[in-house]
Amino acid sequence: MRKAFDPDKITQFQSMRESLTLQSTIKESNRCLLCFDAPCSDGCPAGTDPGKFIRQIKFYNYKGAARTIRNNNILGSVCAFVCPVEKLCEKACSIKALEDPINISGLQRFAIEYGKRFQIEPLRKSKKDQGKIAVIGCGPAGMGCASELAKMDYDVTIFEREDKAGGVPKWNIPEFRLPVEAIAYDVENLLSMGVNIRLNTSVENNEAISMLFAEGYEAIFISTGLSVAFKIDLFDNYINAVDYIAFLRTVKFDREKIDLKNKNVAVIGGGSVAIDSAVSAKACGAGKVYLISLEHLDELPADRDEIELARKMNITFKAGCQINEVVANEKTITGLKGTEVEWIEPGNFSPTNARKIEGTSFGINIDFVVQAIGTKPGYEIVRFKKSLKTKGKGIVEVSDFFETNIEGVFAGGDVVNAGSTVVQAVGEGKKAALGIDIYLKNRGKKA
Numbered sequence: 001m002r003k004a005f006d007p008d009k010i011t012q013f014q015s016m017r018e019s020l021t022l023q024s025t026i027k028e029s030n031r032c033l034l035c036f037d038a039p040c041s042d043g044c045p046a047g048t049d050p051g052k053f054i055r056q057i058k059f060y061n062y063k064g065a066a067r068t069i070r071n072n073n074i075l076g077s078v079c080a081f082v083c084p085v086e087k088l089c090e091k092a093c094s095i096k097a098l099e100d101p102i103n104i105s106g107l108q109r110f111a112i113e114y115g116k117r118f119q120i121e122p123l124r125k126s127k128k129d130q131g132k133i134a135v136i137g138c139g140p141a142g143m144g145c146a147s148e149l150a151k152m153d154y155d156v157t158i159f160e161r162e163d164k165a166g167g168v169p170k171w172n173i174p175e176f177r178l179p180v181e182a183i184a185y186d187v188e189n190l191l192s193m194g195v196n197i198r199l200n201t202s203v204e205n206n207e208a209i210s211m212l213f214a215e216g217y218e219a220i221f222i223s224t225g226l227s228v229a230f231k232i233d234l235f236d237n238y239i240n241a242v243d244y245i246a247f248l249r250t251v252k253f254d255r256e257k258i259d260l261k262n263k264n265v266a267v268i269g270g271g272s273v274a275i276d277s278a279v280s281a282k283a284c285g286a287g288k289v290y291l292i293s294l295e296h297l298d299e300l301p302a303d304r305d306e307i308e309l310a311r312k313m314n315i316t317f318k319a320g321c322q323i324n325e326v327v328a329n330e331k332t333i334t335g336l337k338g339t340e341v342e343w344i345e346p347g348n349f350s351p352t353n354a355r356k357i358e359g360t361s362f363g364i365n366i367d368f369v370v371q372a373i374g375t376k377p378g379y380e381i382v383r384f385k386k387s388l389k390t391k392g393k394g395i396v397e398v399s400d401f402f403e404t405n406i407e408g409v410f411a412g413g414d415v416v417n418a419g420s421t422v423v424q425a426v427g428e429g430k431k432a433a434l435g436i437d438i439y440l441k442n443r444g445k446k447a
């Protein structure tokens, strides 16, 4: 039932995900065993409840299915495109023991499309009579938290530093995996619940947090994500070496500003975002695109289907390799020199554990470099750090209900889990909303 990715769509900057037809939707939903305990629903970190919406589709209640998805997951439209279902809901599908799992994200896309086309009623507006809550960051975690609080009739304001809502799905996930309309629809639904979104408003430090409390906000949820990309010192000061956050954003919104036509591009990294960057470079007309990683092919953190896609796009893997030297013409990189590497201690994929293999030197002509080796929280969290408990690269520490060490301040999403998925961020936002509600009700009792 699932169609293979179509590389031709990528070069036209179109979503690779096919919509299910009505016939295939009926056929697919009819394969559902209607398990009493619906393990697929347990497999969804945001509580979207596929067990319920597949049942509704199976009994031709398409609008009901759209309502279920939207009520349970404010990012229901985005998730239907980007969830790594093979590790989540579809992994838990009971029919997998006999045949392919149900195409859950396909059914989710169908239901969302149906709900849009037949204009299901807007989500219920918050009565806003349960206290004021501030959410910092309007990505999946902030949206998940805000929607849940609005359902509980809180008066929620999201402070977002960008001029548009949506976080990484809005700015960085490439169009060939996520059409721009999907995030627009989810934001529209959030607004229909009466959530205020204050764009172009950055909340930067402890004083700003104190000011929010002084302005009458009773609890704060921090969902600022991971906005600073790690960089490699070797590429400092070269004008044609960028990080993947900037690169993917430019490809998505300012494509005309980068000319990669027939250019050679090196993407440094071996994870999903490195593949997104390499495929995006190809889509922009690049000639040779190299994916250079310390990890060997069988160790790459990217998923198998992503690696397959990169192969179909003729991306050259230089796995198990390290770049040691830049060849440059003043501030412009013109080539890279490297060697193959082996691990000193097997299974430890840290750069400090890589050892050059003598006699394996190589050199490649390169016109553009994209660094895709991970991200950390932005400087604002580091500034909060004085009083906010963090660990490792600045990840915020929280309790089971996502409360930080500061009373009334909660946090969730990438800034807490160090980078996971959209659906995980939504789930954490929802759980934090519950934590905020419990906190405020207990505080009321104590007062």
Ligand SMILES: Cc1cc2nc3c(=O)[nH]c(=O)nc-3n(C[C@H](O)[C@H](O)[C@H](O)COP(=O)(O)OP(=O)(O)OC[C@H]3O[C@@H](n4cnc5c(N)ncnc54)[C@H](O)[C@@H]3O)c2cc1C
Pocket: 082, 083, 084, 136, 137, 138, 139, 140, 141, 142, 159, 160, 161, 162, 165, 166, 167, 168, 169, 172, 173, 174, 177, 201, 202, 203, 204, 223, 224, 225, 226, 227, 248, 273, 276, 378, 380, 412, 413, 414, 415, 419, 420, 421, 422, 423, 425
């Ligand atoms: C290239 C790429 C591809 C990905 N692909 C997938 C995928 O296919 N499937 C999947 O499930 N996940 C994917 N992910 C991961 C997923 O996007 C993240 O896990 C998810 O977006 C995290 O949500 P969040 O709300 O925690 O953070 P973010 O999405 O980062 O949102 C944080 C928001 O906070 C705002 N903000 C930051 N600082 C401030 C401040 N001081 N004041 C006000 N606002 C602020 C930011 O502007 C942003 O809008 C991908 C990530 C990347 C980078």
Ligand code: SF4
Pocket: 043, 044, 045, 046, 047, 048, 049, 050, 073, 076, 079, 080, 083, 085, 088, 089, 090, 104, 105, 108, 423
């Ligand atoms: S939101 Fe994602 S994980 Fe949850 S049911 Fe839908 S596709 Fe599966």
